[in-house]
Amino acid sequence: MKNDKAYTYVLLRYRHDPLAGEVANVGVLLHCAATGFLDLKVRRTIGRLSKMFPDIEKSHLVSGLQALDRGVARLRVNDLHGMLVASADAANFARAVLPDDDSSLIWGSMGSGVTRDPAASLDKLYNRFVAQYDENARSGRDDAAVWQPVRERLAERNLVERLQPKMIVSPIDQVEFEHAWKNGAWHCYQPLSFDLSSGDGIREKAARWSGHMTGLSQAPEAVMPYFIVGGPSNGTLDDDYRRAIDLLKASALSPAVFEESQVDELIDMIEGAFAAHDAHSESSS
Template identity: 45%
Template sequence: MTDKLPYSYTLLRYVHDVLTGEFVNVGVVVFAPSGGQVRFKVRRTMGRLKGVFPDLDRAAFMSAMASTRRALQQIAKREQDAGMFSSLVNAGDIARRALPLDSSSLQWSDCGTGVTKDLDATLDRIFERFVARYDTHARDRKTDEDVWRPVRQRLEERDLAQCLQEKSIQGGLDAIFFKHAWKNGKWHVYEPLSFDLVDADGIKSKAREWLGHLSAVVADGRAEDFKPHFIVGAPSDPSLHDAYRTAIAILERAPNGPEVFEEGELDALVTQIEDEVRAHRQSH
């Protein structure tokens, strides 16, 4: 009978915005105290990251991953030499020595535990489950621009696209830039939001971010009068539907009474714009 080894593991997360907390897993460290066995695997490619965070600085990210990899290699060698005399308790201890906790974009998760007969196979399984599983689907995820494209096409068909312009809404504390807006007494601003993200936390965090933006702009009452309209794209993963509905509810509770249009309601949105533009033209 082969003895099973107790082990612990921790995930390395890339946190794109520490304020919203939206993250993607980018590595795994596994540690079996018996014999001081350390195994790790971290990203060597961008994978789905560029699709999820289009403004990610690739060079800076790859440099940070290389530094983390080198630090883990040194600690793994040290623990192998120490063997049963290792003073470290779990994978979190290993991880924090390689990359201490701070406010940077690379953060460690809480530890998980288990038992295994094959530590290398366990490392591969955890990496596949938490890091690599979405890579093949990243290119298929809708972006904000993908959500807006059919709106623009409908507007062009009705000769309305030229009515929209860029607008920055300035408040005392913050400002929001909108690519699509027009004025009819007050500014009507339109923002496409794709919620075709990788997990529920990311979906809700994106909605909370917009709730925060709008709240900051109107906080002191100095912003121009404006009406927000969100055009939202649903996640492709059916299991994230509840998070998507929660995100919509968060947007609807934002200041200035936003209207939220889903992808099946685009004709209604464009008809509303057409009616308002026609009425505005007739009144002038």
């Protein structure tokens, strides 16, 4: 389709024992030349790797992944008009931040595809190649299930159609929100299900979205984010869930966080904001 854009990607792999050839995927780097998108998504926790390789040096691997993440972020900011040209591909950028050597982190071969949303494609590739077999990847409810009661209440008040998808783009990140509207700033609503099977999964998801808030804080458009969060069905994970909420609230852009028990409060707030906006528009016309 005409809106589809070509992209390339490479897998980042952890090589535990070069002689034995033992490797595990730990990240994905994706580049979309048409949109200038370049991002690396890496593991934030290494629980599964610890089971695969009991003698793994955890701190060394985590610091290496963090260094690569920072390196790609610098490359994205500094080379928007340099390497980020149509002829470049994911492999070029990958080896610009991590040349081929005998270290424990190595790049795999390059793949390609087409997408309308590079960030979403990066998430899908990460889930497919990195997180597919993680216990914490399994969720009792997904984000759509958390949004469903919000949608139903919006429909009751004839407000559903007033929300629209919006891609927020900054020099270092981009995120598409399915539910947004503009009133000076873009008010963006993101459901998040923390109904996961492990504390690591909950913390990693919260950290990922907190990172998005940092990235979007540099967007030229004003953004007001709202998170609607669903808790875990496993009560032993409540402490991890509360810490996830605290992390989201402390993030850049000061997002508002509503739990599922606060859906009616959220709907009243949205309806009031629409009413105030409409009244102002009428008085100005």
